[in-house]
Amino acid sequence: MSPWQVSRRRLFGLAGAGAALAGAGAATGYGLSAAAGPGTGVIAFRGERQAGIVTPAQDRMHFVALDLTGTDRGAVGDLLRRWTLAAERMTAGLETADGDAVPANRYVAPADTGEALGLSAASLTLTFGVGPALFDKLGITDRRPAPLAELPRFQGDRLDPARSGGDLCIQACADDPQVAVHAVRNLVREGFGVTEVRWSQLGFGRTASTSTAQATPRNLFGFKDGTNNLKAEEPELLDEHVWVGAEGPDWLRGGTYLVARRIRMHIETWDRSNLDEQQQIIGRDKGEGAPLTGTGEFDPADLSATGPDGPVIADDSHVRLASAQENGGVRLLRRGYNFVDGSDGRGHLDAGLFFVAFVRDPQSRFVPMQRTLARSDALSEYLEHTGSAVFAVPPGLADGDDHWGRALLA
Amino acid sequence: MSPHPRTAAGLASLALTAAVLAGCTSTAPDAGGGPGPITVTGTDTACEVSAAQAPAGTITFRVTNAGSKVTEFYLYGTGDRIMGEVENIGPGLSRDLIVEVPDGGPYTTACKPGMSGEGIRAPFTVTGSVARSTDGDARLAEATAGYSRYVASQVGELVPKTQEFADAVTAGDVEQAKALYPVARTYWERIEPVAESFGDIDPKIDGREDDERDPGVPFTGYHRLEKDLWVTGLQPDSPAIADRLVADIGDLADRTTTVELTPVQLANGAKELLDEVATGKITGEEDRYSHTDLWDFQANVEGSQAAVAALRPVIDAKDPALGPVLDERFDALDTLLQGYRAGDGYVLYTELTPDDVRKMTAAVDALSEPVSKVAGTVTA
Numbered sequence: 001m002s003p004w005q006v007s008r009r010r011l012f013g014l015a016g017a018g019a020a021l022a023g024a025g026a027a028t029g030y031g032l033s034a035a036a037g038p039g040t041g042v043i044a045f046r047g048e049r050q051a052g053i054v055t056p057a058q059d060r061m062h063f064v065a066l067d068l069t070g071t072d073r074g075a076v077g078d079l080l081r082r083w084t085l086a087a088e089r090m091t092a093g094l095e096t097a098d099g100d101a102v103p104a105n106r107y108v109a110p111a112d113t114g115e116a117l118g119l120s121a122a123s124l125t126l127t128f129g130v131g132p133a134l135f136d137k138l139g140i141t142d143r144r145p146a147p148l149a150e151l152p153r154f155q156g157d158r159l160d161p162a163r164s165g166g167d168l169c170i171q172a173c174a175d176d177p178q179v180a181v182h183a184v185r186n187l188v189r190e191g192f193g194v195t196e197v198r199w200s201q202l203g204f205g206r207t208a209s210t211s212t213a214q215a216t217p218r219n220l221f222g223f224k225d226g227t228n229n230l231k232a233e234e235p236e237l238l239d240e241h242v243w244v245g246a247e248g249p250d251w252l253r254g255g256t257y258l259v260a261r262r263i264r265m266h267i268e269t270w271d272r273s274n275l276d277e278q279q280q281i282i283g284r285d286k287g288e289g290a291p292l293t294g295t296g297e298f299d300p301a302d303l304s305a306t307g308p309d310g311p312v313i314a315d316d317s318h319v320r321l322a323s324a325q326e327n328g329g330v331r332l333l334r335r336g337y338n339f340v341d342g343s344d345g346r347g348h349l350d351a352g353l354f355f356v357a358f359v360r361d362p363q364s365r366f367v368p369m370q371r372t373l374a375r376s377d378a379l380s381e382y383l384e385h386t387g388s389a390v391f392a393v394p395p396g397l398a399d400g401d402d403h404w405g406r407a408l409l410a
Numbered sequence: 411m412s413p414h415p416r417t418a419a420g421l422a423s424l425a426l427t428a429a430v431l432a433g434c435t436s437t438a439p440d441a442g443g444g445p446g447p448i449t450v451t452g453t454d455t456a457c458e459v460s461a462a463q464a465p466a467g468t469i470t471f472r473v474t475n476a477g478s479k480v481t482e483f484y485l486y487g488t489g490d491r492i493m494g495e496v497e498n499i500g501p502g503l504s505r506d507l508i509v510e511v512p513d514g515g516p517y518t519t520a521c522k523p524g525m526s527g528e529g530i531r532a533p534f535t536v537t538g539s540v541a542r543s544t545d546g547d548a549r550l551a552e553a554t555a556g557y558s559r560y561v562a563s564q565v566g567e568l569v570p571k572t573q574e575f576a577d578a579v580t581a582g583d584v585e586q587a588k589a590l591y592p593v594a595r596t597y598w599e600r601i602e603p604v605a606e607s608f609g610d611i612d613p614k615i616d617g618r619e620d621d622e623r624d625p626g627v628p629f630t631g632y633h634r635l636e637k638d639l640w641v642t643g644l645q646p647d648s649p650a651i652a653d654r655l656v657a658d659i660g661d662l663a664d665r666t667t668t669v670e671l672t673p674v675q676l677a678n679g680a681k682e683l684l685d686e687v688a689t690g691k692i693t694g695e696e697d698r699y700s701h702t703d704l705w706d707f708q709a710n711v712e713g714s715q716a717a718v719a720a721l722r723p724v725i726d727a728k729d730p731a732l733g734p735v736l737d738e739r740f741d742a743l744d745t746l747l748q749g750y751r752a753g754d755g756y757v758l759y760t761e762l763t764p765d766d767v768r769k770m771t772a773a774v775d776a777l778s779e780p781v782s783k784v785a786g787t788v789t790a
Contacts, residue, residue, distance in 0.1 A: 069773075103786070105790060107677075107786050109783065109785070193739060193776035193780070194776075196768075
């Protein structure tokens with residue numbers, strides 16, 4: 001932790017001593033974003049866009065999808081207001097409410113669960129979205145934009161309903177796993193009576209770069225993943241491919257859609273494939289990450305190049321089938337994470353990629369690409385899609401008392 | 411039984427030091443001020459109460475069961491706070507309910523033929539109020555005294571019901587014993603935190619086969635007999651185990667006459683009962699041989715509601731927003747559970763689907779969060 005980072009333990013100590021620092025935020029819970037800035041470990045919670053999309057991808061993720069337990073719009077609006085208060089505080093490295101982890105009255109069940117005391121904000125971002133089924137439940141069917149619909153079944157899908165769908169989602173990303181888990185746990189707790197957890201997913205290593213300042217990470221197949229990802233430094237491309245424009249409803253304009261796919265990787269069989277086969281399947285070399293037609297990672301892939309046995313980058317290679325050229329120019333902002341959820345009870349690791357992508361329209365942009373990949377990608381032999389969800393992610397919150405879902409439920 | 415009996419033992423010492431609070435309600439007005447007993451005639455379909463109102467003070471209801479089912483009679487306050495109840499009134503019998511009601515306001519009477527469900531309800535108005543101190547300590551004292559009355563009423567049923575169950579075991583009447591097992595446990599499960607406050611009794615009465623015991627300490631209590639009845643068949647020592655259970659319940663009954671829980675213990679007891687549901691009943695762990703877990707589930711929730719209801723005047727005085735949330739969540743859970751009724755009881759745990767269990771978990775979580783706020787609220 002840099003000396004500039006704010007530690008929860010230190011704040012707690014100050015609060016106990018009656019200092020004003022922690023209390024100032026607690027009075028309203030708003031206006032804490034002022035603490036954000038380079039080197040502070042605090043990512044601004046409010047702004048034009050929600051944090052956690054083009055924010056440089058943090059190392060860890062805890063993602064949760066929740067269902068509404070009732071149909072009372074007022075109760076949901078009230079929860080979203082409370083969630084926003086707690087979320088903004090936690091992203092600033094504070095307890096959910098001032099002094100709540102160790103309350104003065106020892107008979108009070110601590111409101112903040114406490115495991116993040118002493119930890120920094122760790123670049124925590126909390127990104128909020130709404131799922132397709134929420135609209136009917138709350139009697140606002142007419143506000144659901146058409147692209148917000150569950151994805152069709154793709155070739156080879158083995159979706160588990162208990163890992164799919166959801167009325168609401170919260171994506172927590174941080175550089176410290178405990179900070180991300182603390183955030184999700186406390187928001188889930190706040191939601192009891194209005195929401196219940198439908199599924200949640202931990203991710204331990206980012207598989208994408210969302211900034212040119214970040215090196216390209218590797219997925220569990222050992223390959224660099226997301227070399228051609230959209231980046232924060234490409235605002236015009238983001239406007240074209242990620243942010244919802246005039247085609248969307250007011251409450252979503254400037255926001256985006258989140259597509260989540262839990263992709264189990266059969267790493268044991270993959271690991272027995274020889275290097276050449278692995279590289280042919282991906283379409284890149286394993287060491288550098290260069291396309292098979294180039295020598296550097298960021299060399300453009302020449303999909304038309306041919307060798308003695310046909311195309312250098314095979315017709316069924318992942319790079320070709322996922323490329324913008326092969327998908328009508330469509331690009332995604334990918335922000336996925338590796339996962340290992342223990343083992344499968346049959347002697348193999350339950351490992352894979354929790355694929356998260358932000359896209360301007362999931363139906364017209366993601367679905368055709370995924371349909372192609374599911375049918376033709378040589379990599380599919382090693383993959384099994386076990387979860388799927390789509391959420392609309394509203395734009396960022398204005399300063400003041402703006403809160404999650406306000407424009408949608410107004 | 412709690413998975414952490416150490417904390418239960420800790421509570422016991424607290425409980426005994428709190429007994430001084432018990433005397434605070436002895437200043438209630440005497441019965442002579444009232445106009446004589448109000449008669450209640452219950453049948454299988456009706457509940458005729460001879461008066462719909464009474465002045466504040468001590469009110470006596472003379473309840474006669476003119477129906478064919480065993481019945482019970484309740485007087486409820488706000489939030490179904492039990493002001494008083496009389497249970498197990500057989501056909502043709504009469505019993506008195508003497509209840510102290512110091513505050514005027516709306517109340518509800520209810521007969522429950524068959525001893526289940528919401529009962530046949532009617533509004534009942536108490537007029538005026540009797541002089542009493544209105545400071546917070548008095549309210550708390552009244553809460554603990556009110557809960558003591560509840561414990562006494564439950565123990566009053568637990569003892570004979572357990573005796574009937576034990577008699578059936580001793581007589582070798584397996585079907586009768588199986589029918590009585592979840593009934594007797596209902597009264598136990600409603601007041602389990604009180605029993606757990608005596609750390610040494612709970613393991614004897616409600617221990618599980620796989621609990622760790624000191625060398626030479628046998629597996630006894632309800633669950634030993636449950637295993638005999640449902641799995642292994644009655645054993646040569648089953649009657650002795652039944653006798654032992656009756657003796658342990660008698661020991662519990664004797665000790666509860668002196669126990670007075672503090673408001674914090676009451677509030678924590680309400681929370682612990684829901685924890686019991688979450689860890690023991692929703693999982694099917696508690697009644698692993700008979701699968702009658704939903705009986706215990708309902709009883710735990712009723713016990714939790716009784717403890718919260720006893721504290722209700724204190725809660726309402728300190729956080730007026732909490733009570734309505736508690737009402738709503740208790741109602742929602744009760745409505746859900748009523749959907750699993752079968753005859754006089756409940757469907758077996760083994761008949762539940764994963765989706766049923768998920769719904770129950772959500773309803774218990776939804777209730778447990780506001781219940782967990784009660785202790786902090788009443789001590790604020």
